[in-house]
Amino acid sequence: MVTMMGWGFAEQQGWRKGPWTPEEDKLLNEYVNLYGEGRWSCVAKCAGLNRSGKSCRLRWVNYLRPGLKRGHITPQEEGIIIELHALWGNKWSTIARYLPGRTDNEIKNFWRTHFKKKEKCTQKQEKRKAQILLAKQQQQLQEDQNLKIRATPQSEASQGENINMTTDHEAQARQENNMDLISSSYPNLEGDQYCLPALMNQGSVGSWADILGEEGLYMGRLWNLDDEHVNGRMDRNTSLSQCNKSAMQNQAAVTAFSSGGDHSYTFYNGGYIF
DNA sequence: AAGTACGCCAACCGCTGTGTT
DNA sequence: CAACACAGCGGTTGGCGTACT
Known part of the structure; x- marks a missing residue:
């Protein structure tokens, strides 16, 4: 089997598992700073880490990568997650692309x-x-x-x-x-779900999730505080190709607004229009 | 104060996709 | 075109901290 020859094979060689130590993090950081991301299978040799490439990649992507946000998901992010999940389902990595500093694992x-x-x-x-x-x-x-x-x-x-x-x-x-x-x-x-928006104003509900229904949509709107990310990373072709069939069949456009009012974009048939 | 239940999160595992030879 | 190696993704699990009884 292909997998057995790849990651599986590597794992049979007695790689260390479990939580990462600060020393290991340091070594991995140094390696990536020196050689950049990728070629994860070389990390063990080059950085002197007794970890599989797969494990190194995961540690870097989910924990060490610069620009990662720490702390709780904000209500705005929550809204985006819910809306995008309604659009794409469990495409965590795709959803994560629209949330700067958040990993697919975190969103999942x-x-x-x-x-x-x-x-x-x-x-x-x-x-x-x-x-x-x-x-x-x-x-x-x-x-x-x-x-x-x-x-x-x-x-x-x-x-x-x-x-x-x-x-x-x-x-x-x-x-x-x-x-x-x-x-x-x-x-x-x-x-505490499907409550009237007024309840949110009254502080009766804490987050977006509390006022969103099964469809994850509230008035068809998505509030995104991070315009830079939206404009910087959303790719028309990628978005379209990554949409699932049901999203492609969706005739209704979902309009989204940035909170600042500088930009607005519209998801349409899984794509988007500025 | 101790035991238990629950939530959160990091990490692992297996599978699939993609690029290279 | 096929085989292989690597990268990435999504599901699952286990450990730890906290809230509750």
């Missing part, structure tokens, strides 16, 4: 955490839907019973009792129905 990890949260919320939603369905079934059952009771001749007193019962149940059913309407209007309020 972020999304994983984010998706887990969403999954939990979805479970809550399913539970709620089941409860609503049950309530509606009970309501239907009650209405059927009431119809049967009305159809059978009874004494005045018992009829009156039934009328009162029916009225009470109808009132209760109406109340439940109203609750259903409320919960369907704000389906994920319980999970």
